[in-house]
Amino acid sequence: DTAVSQTPKYLVTQMGNDKSIKCEQNLGHDTMYWYKQDSKKFLKIMFSYNNKELIINETVPNRFSPKSPDKAHLNLHINSLELGDSAVYFCASSRLVNGGYTFGSGTRLTVV
Amino acid sequence: DQQVKQNSPSLSVQEGRISILNCDYTNSMFDYFLWYKKYPAEGPTFLISISSIKDKNEDGRFTVFLNKSAKHLSLHIVPSQPGDSAVYFCAADQGGSEKLVFGKGTKLTVNP
Numbered sequence: 001d002t003a004v005s006q007t008p009k010y011l012v013t014q015m016g017n018d019k020s021i022k023c024e025q026n027l028g029h030d031t032m033y034w035y036k037q038d039s040k041k042f043l044k045i046m047f048s049y050n051n052k053e054l055i056i057n058e059t060v061p062n063r064f065s066p067k068s069p070d071k072a073h074l075n076l077h078i079n080s081l082e083l084g085d086s087a088v089y090f091c092a093s094s095r096l097v098n099g100g101y102t103f104g105s106g107t108r109l110t111v112v
Numbered sequence: 113d114q115q116v117k118q119n120s121p122s123l124s125v126q127e128g129r130i131s132i133l134n135c136d137y138t139n140s141m142f143d144y145f146l147w148y149k150k151y152p153a154e155g156p157t158f159l160i161s162i163s164s165i166k167d168k169n170e171d172g173r174f175t176v177f178l179n180k181s182a183k184h185l186s187l188h189i190v191p192s193q194p195g196d197s198a199v200y201f202c203a204a205d206q207g208g209s210e211k212l213v214f215g216k217g218t219k220l221t222v223n224p
Binding site: 004009035040041042043044045048056058090092101102103104105106 | 146148153154155156157158201203211212213214216217
């Protein structure tokens, strides 16, 4: 009964491909996020959505497009994948930012 | 431009002893701080937090101390247990921005 689930857990793909990562939360939270953990282990926010509306977009290339069909889902679509996109992507949700983040288990994306 | 720094990539402690994890920040506008714990192949999980109006918050074996003048916080785990072995991330928030800024993490190993 996972609170924040993201699929797939592992994704290996070739440069230039388009791929999507899905995220769903069953906590009833209003806000969802995508974070990227790069090779240097930094966890950095990419996007945040509140009730399906984009709140934060942190200078992420246009190739990354989040989509929130409803407040329980926030999917991440990546076009024209590049080697530098290889990272672990974490989805998270919160009702309130102060301590309320619940993270998914991550999607390890490897671009070859 | 690291606003949240965890300068020790790793820490090794004997079971039963105290673990002290440190975190420094540069942005004086941060007003809420959190610690997350992460096991391999899992997402970070919220551990404990502290508001800038406090200098200490305790929850069981975990205590977070905040020194605003030094822009420093620390997480104390007493007594340390082997199950505490994980990567610990310090994170900071500014005015409920819904955008947590994370440190690089410190890998704690508690030896039996």
